[in-house]
């Protein structure tokens with residue numbers, strides 16, 4: 001196994017079994033209370049959970065978020081999860097395609113179109129790698145896997161803790177702007193567990209970006225993952241920044257003010273109720289990474305399917321109990337914002353403009 005494949009295999013092991021959750025920072029979905037409607041006047045089976053995203057219609061607002069690629073285990077995981085996305089009418093994100101850019105033999109582990117011919121498929125590449133590639137090279141990665149859109153991931157916190165990580169994050173915005181204007185598919189600016197602030201969102205909008213995945217704090221801490229892998233002073237650095245990031249619910253609500261076409265709420269999403277709350281805060285869909293991996297690896301395809309079905313049922317239940325026949329109605333459902341989330345929403349924009 002080369003360095004990238006070894007690192008990706010380590011990531012899967014740590015994400016599946018390791019202590020890589022945030023210690024104190026939560027998503028703050030617990031600060032969102034959707035208001036109960038005792039007279040919903042709706043039939044559970046008639047609720048419409050469909051949504052339009054990046055040119056496709058999803059049967060439910062769920063993304064199986066980017067995780068892997070580049071080795072044999074990744075190939076199995078990608079194919080099984082993509083197959084589930086196809087079967088349930090959901091979106092599926094491939095992991096970083098850097099490995100296949102370096103070595104064409106690795107492309108096989110990202111090929112899922114035969115098992116997911118119609119699912120919304122998102123390609124994936126890090127912004128630092130994309131900065132050093134021509135648009136034609138990036139377009140080739142997208143075309144090879146047949147992706148409908150490309151996630152460009154932003155992960156400065158994780159890179160700083162990783163011994164072999166990137167240190168120079170200049171040209172990030174310019175790269176996103178270039179890919180947005182030159183690629184044939186939409187670009188999704190995606191964090192990886194530290195969230196997007198109002199200021200980051202405003203700069204993305206000014207670069208023309210119309211789609212984001214906030215991937216906020218409260219679920220998998222990628223600083224934690226790299227802290228486990230670190231051996232030197234970076235271990236201490238990782239411990240200090242383990243809980244770094246903007247809680248997912250705060251990030252969704254802040255970013256929703258900036259007029260994006262699509263907002264994926266990834267980061268610590270554990271239930272359909274979390275997704276319903278994210279939609280009420282302005283998200284288009286919820287994304288799930290690590291819990292999906294754990295469901296698959298502990299329960300096989302049947303376990304992963306059961307997990308998704310549970311999430312779907314919870315979304316529908318939240319819709320019925322808030323009197324929301326559609327996701328558009330859920331977006332406007334009455335809610336109460338409590339405590340720390342209310343603090344974020346009151347204070348963060350002032351800092352952005354200051």
Ligand SMILES: Cc1cc2nc3c(=O)[nH]c(=O)nc-3n(C[C@H](O)[C@H](O)[C@H](O)COP(=O)(O)O)c2cc1C
Pocket residue numbers: 011012015065066067068094095096124151153190191192193215218219220266267268269287288289290291293
């Ligand atoms: C094993 C694993 C590998 C990941 N690899 C990638 C990746 O290659 N590219 C990316 O954008 N995000 C990657 N992520 C980040 C997730 O897409 C997601 O943003 C983050 O884990 C937070 O979601 P969660 O709390 O549901 O895990 C990975 C996550 C996991 C669990």
